Amino acid sequence: MRQKFLFISFIGLAISSLSFINGNDTLFVKPANFPEPLYRFNENPLTPEGVELGRLLFYDARLSRDGTISCGSCHQQPSAFTQHGHALSHGIDDLLTQRNSMPLQNLAWLSDFGWDGGVHDLDLFAVSPIQKPNEMAETLPNVLDKLRLDSAYLLLFQKAFGNSEIDTEHFLKAISQFMLTLVSANSRYDKYIRNEGETLNAEELAGLSLFKQKCASCHAGELFTDQTYRNNGLKITNSEDIGRAAISLNYADKYKFRVPSLRNVAQTFPYMHDGRLGTLQEVLSHYETGVQAHAYTDPLLKGGIALSTTEKTQIIAFLNTLTDTQFLKNPAFSETGEAYNEPSVSIGDWTKINFGELDPTLKVTFQEALVSYLDITRAIAKEDGKSAKETADKLLKMLNQIDKSKFSALQKSLYISTIEDLSFDIEHISETESFQHQRDHIGDVGKNLFKLIKAYHANNKPLYYLFCTKANQGRGGYWISETPNSANPFFSTNNKCGAIKEELFNN
């Protein structure tokens, strides 16, 4: 009799927890080609309100001591929630993080988190970056106190959890709910492998086959990681970062780091736990000829991986098929919650398009923008971060005040598709006095500004477009100049690195 009672209640519990796992079908769906997730959904079922609250918290800089850094600062959606182009990230007071910012994707399938796997529960991860002095430098109790003063958050917590009391458990669970929705499983590779009508070309297929032979022992399965910790033969440049050994306390794990997932790898550069390799070419070259023969190298990699030039090209072609554009552009994951403005006309190769005559007042604005830009590059070359910051702030305001109704439809499409990135980098320069940090961004400002000036024929004097291959840790950087030989802003004054890529006449 009692046994029957217990049995019935057990079934009841099992059924209710199942429904929690399925919860809201659209917020988290297990892709057909993925294994079962590991996260305990029954302890934190996803709801639209919980996910929305988590998203707002994720992008809220109040989680940092001085209100300048949010999770989204170092985990940016267009680069699969890594930090675009940064080997290490900048925390509070421009302090550097120890390691490269990891992508936030498919977290429900991970058993532990971080390059050394020190955190075993997604719900408990956020505590670490929030409290690290070189990251957000805040304490969790302070964060909760700040949120409790915000009536909007009181209401959001009420809607999400039925209780407006903002406590540790629900704060952390809300952030988890948002992060769990970040599922990337709709790359071209996925659609191909699931027979959803996508085809891979010969080069990509050859790359896939090579990948399975030469890479998949570690970058295994549909998650593209076997979730182990290994040393891949990188030269040990920071002997203090012992990786997994700090957690396992097993010295056999010294200098081992997690095998990362390769999904969206084309977007998550630079690579490795310290971001030392800037391109996929460099990564494959490392595996071919760069693997060190030190004692810590994984036995699977000793001697490197034989790869011909063709094979490397094919593998890279395959890796590019792991890019999931839907994931990278999904407005539900973004800071504003809105879709990134897609141009109303598809631009394609903009260099082949005639954008027509630009409105004269806009031309003047772009000429003024150029003057500000040149001032910024000169300031950065002189290591005067303060002036650069102030001018960048003015430039940002100038661009924000542009009257877009003066563009033609075609001109506006180009502008909208460019201004997001352009503002992003100018904003970074306007937020710091560190010329080193500003150097990380000035290249992309030059690139995007030149694109607009060239497309609109907005310059009233000849301009030179230069490129220095050594800038940005070997990824190179562009800048615009009025003379063919101005100093590049990426290194200290009088650095000679730079070659003219283009000369823009004023006509």
Added chain:
Amino acid sequence: MKLWKNVIIKPYQTMKLTQKTILTALLLGFTSLSFAQNNSIVLNFKNVVGNEALVLNEKLYTNASGEQFKVSLLQYYISNIKLKRADGTEYVVPQDESYFLIREQNPASQTITLPNVPAGKYVGITFITGVDSLRNTMSVGRRTGCLDVGGEGKDMYWAWNSGYIFVKMEGTSPQIPEDSLRKGHYFLYHIGLFGGMKSPTLNNIRTTTLAFEKPLKVKENGNISEIQLQADVLSLFNGSTNISLAQRPVVMANPFSQKVADNYAKMFSLKGIKKLKASEKSAEMVGMK
């Protein structure tokens, strides 16, 4: 009588089997409550250094390695408390209410009350110094009160290596070489490590079992007893390994911490059991609240 029959007996007879089971269970539960013979027990933790009371920051003490030291901070988790009876059975404090954070800086935290201890004769006590492994793997919702990583437990938790700090002691010693970064002669002992999640690591959880000199009787409506325990800071340094502050000023999540844990396994002793009069009942510290 008719009322009794219609309202109670008849409905009971017509009830389905499962409903009867539930009702009976509830009734039994209520009856056991009303015949309960429970009372509270108080535990008091006093921190000492050998024969002297611990005074933070002011007094200079000496350890077995001959080093002088001052203590600026001492706190530790006590959990999973059990009281042993003469027949060998135990009263296990309900686990969710069996976590306490004792802070030398906060005298009120040094006295804890265990409510609803069943009446009987107890001959000993067992507890864990630290937080058990299972709790270290539980969901954030199960970590409340002094285990709240964003609340009372905020300074006893490693966010980068998920797990609680079991014993935290900090201070200074003139024998410690000066720290170039912090400009002082500091020692930092943050001892944790619950055994590991994905693969086994160090387990610094230690259990202490102490026998009472005379059996402790718990009676409903009787006087409340206070078990007076003592934690001797010197034991942290002098034990199976004598620990030198000069050689080891910082001990955190590393293999050496095991030596410290082996020492603090013997840190606690029983000072006595006192019968509290009603006016002496100290501030209640119940469970994880």
